[in-house]
Amino acid sequence: VKKVSNIGELASTYQEIVEELSTLVVSSGALIKGDANSGGVNAKGMVDLSVLMEQYLDGPEIDCDVVMSGGEYQYAAVADNGPTMEPYFNE
DSSP states (O other): OBOOOSHHHHHHHHHHHHHHHTTEEEETTEEEEOOTTSOSEEGGGTSOOOOOOOOOOOSOOEEEEEEEETTEEEEEEEEEOOOOOTTBOOO
């Protein structure tokens, strides 16, 4: 997660992320950075590599993570992400 302040930063950060995602492969069930010799399967056909962009809201970040199955929650947790070093954020 990275904060951008203008349209130029948005465009360059988006391109940087798309380029990094294009290097990922799935190996032993994990996403890893791959190359011609790393083995694994190109992640593009295996997992959703969409990029989510959101408006920045200043203040503390509290996460509420929920695992759903069959329309019912199976697990839920609330966590405080704590302070971060901008422009990067914990996720």
